Amino acid sequence: MGIQDTPEEWLVTATETPFTGNKTSVRTDDVVMPDGSVVRRDYQVHPGSVAVLALDDEGRVLVLRQYRHPVRQKLWEIPAGLLDVPGENPLHAAQRELYEEAYVKAEDWRVLTDVYTTPGGCDEAVRIFLARNLSEADGERFEVSEEEADMELARVEVKELVRGVLAGELHNNCLVVGVLSLAAVLAGDGIDSLRPAEAPWPARPFEV
Template identity: 55%
Template sequence: MKIVDVPEEWEVLASTEHFSGRVISVRTDRVRMPGDTSADRDYVTHIGSVAVVALDDRNRVLLLRQYRHPVRHLLWELPAGLRDVKGEPTVETAARELAEEAAYRATTWHTLLDLMSSPGMSDERVRIFLARGLSEIPEEERDFQHCHEEIGMPVVWVPLAEAVEKVLAGEIHNSPAAAGILAAYAASADGFTSLRPADAPEA
């Protein structure tokens, strides 16, 4: 069998929405199963998100630390955000998040990887980009006001190899950060030549 994920949709016999919010909704679908049986599947619908592995010319990755209430942790993460602007290309969403959260721009963008963050319980899709050719946005050009968990977020540069060690040592837990760091390290072996373009189709 060819090892590649493929779209497929089994018949939904009934669907109930239990909660609807700005970012997520919670629903139960009754799905027809093989053998002409059915089963209920509870899951979270999500608007989707992007994340950015910003890599400078010294092979350092930009990380920021943010409080995540559901897990009660301060987590080291990549610049990231929601796909909350209808019709906006994902690379533009990523560029906006890199500018707003870390005050950097990039001249070179590639698709690094696509994740289904927790496919047994959510339909969230995360596209992670590699951004290079970085430059800091001058103070006078920054027009984004941080609020809530983003206030006072520390931003650091970590050598990519050291970031890999931290992922493997269990010191970095955020899933897009861990996946993005490991993917960037793997992709660096051929100088990133095998990466897809920033506008590559999504599954």
């Protein structure tokens, strides 16, 4: 028998939003536990994100290096971004992020995996796509600013990224999950076994 996560919602007797930011907020819920007690849970409310593991014809992954202030590090990552519009099609958002951050387009798209980044304290859901058949994007380059103005781009072999993850040298959630998922797919049933790019995503429903 396989295992899978299932939807469930415990009774909330009170809720408030003590902080609202530009993109996210903090919510406080009073939640009824199985024993009848009521406990308070604080968590970040997040619109959701997409990420793109872009694999070129030479088996290299497109990665970028960006400063992340909360952890005070420059992290190697894969292109990613927020779902800025409620109900936004995640594939369209992923295509936009790949263009804006790497000036690249892809012809073949699959869903690599779906994850909750930190479900104990945040409701962020991320869909990670696998993109192949890469080429340079058309039109003008997207004008970057703030942390993105300092980004570095590179193309790195999958096995080198796997080595870096397992050695504790690479820490970005989407890169770690994406690279290890791809390695598992390549060692298992192959890329054709992945879900199509428009596969349903219950965590962030969208219109095709």
